[in-house]
Amino acid sequence: MKKKKQIFILCILTAINITFPYILKLPECNKYDAIFSKIKYNQRLIGDFITFLQSISLRQCLTKCMWHDTCQSVNHFRGNNSCELLASSVQRNRTGNAVLVSDRGWNHFETDFNIITLGPWCTANNPCQPNERCKDVCFGTHKCVSFTTESLRDYIETASQSSDHNTGEFPAIKAFDGNNDVYSHTARSPTPHWIKATFKQRVFINYVIFVNRLPIISSPYDQRNDNMRLETILHDGGQSRVTVFGNTGILGTQKNISCMQYADEFQAFQPLEFSTDYNNIGEIWIYGRVVFTF
Ligand SMILES: *[C@@H]1O[C@H](CO)[C@@H](O)[C@H](O)[C@H]1NC(C)=O
Ligand SMILES: *[C@@H]1O[C@H](CO)[C@@H](O)[C@H](O)[C@H]1NC(C)=O
């Protein structure tokens, strides 16, 4: 009876477009779930504390939050599997009590409140492709729907390249800074040239847009990033697995190259026979999504 009433209230509020504070519970014929896709690394949200849970995996911690009446976000400490449930979130700082503080080892998770996802059936089964997510439905069991991709720039932890230009002004991160007009720049040697981005956590890359140093018209540097092999790198159980998914070929101004691979790192590698000048990259836009490793 109580549950029915809550759902009814939620429907009315949604209809008149008022945000409901506990929207984490997404009713669809009593199948609930949510994606915790807003992550703040080495940060902890303080305020509107609900409870502390020990020896609990991240997945269990998120599940506890989801089934809790008022939980909106969690802090998880991976080192000893500690979990804190909170009635506030960064996005829905309703009481004004929420303060985000730096705290090494703690990560803060909350939902992207626009994404409605999984339910119990999909949690137990996953028949969908890696670029799709499973969604419980009221009639039948599930539906596979495409993920929306986002720029993975905010999930890059570090960037490095085979060498830095001697001015020191063009580090690798300039190829991942969200600006086509500033570029990374290696020295001429050592060769072969390469550039790499390491993600904060595992991602799925749908595609990469590789932008040359601009403008290239009649420029002496327009071939500097040609014939670069594009790779994803996964680290599992002390082993690294490299997958080649594309090549810049004759790059021109820019190319959009499909990837459809999981990655812990992204690398562009220019074989020795092509590493005859500098590497000089305007931007490498990486689009995909974050993958949770529970
Ligand atoms: C786990 O570590 C965190 C951070 O150091 C600490 O606050 C918490 O009390 C620890 N939990 C246990 C059960 O020791
Ligand atoms: C929450 O709101 C209070 C009051 O407006 C503000 O001081 C605080 O910074 C906010 N917290 C976050 C995480 O945005």
Ligand SMILES: *[C@@H]1O[C@H](CO)[C@@H](O)[C@H](O)[C@H]1NC(C)=O
């Ligand atoms: C790049 O290609 C993907 C498909 O592989 C497409 O979804 C995306 O919109 C393209 N982006 C641009 C900027 O061309």
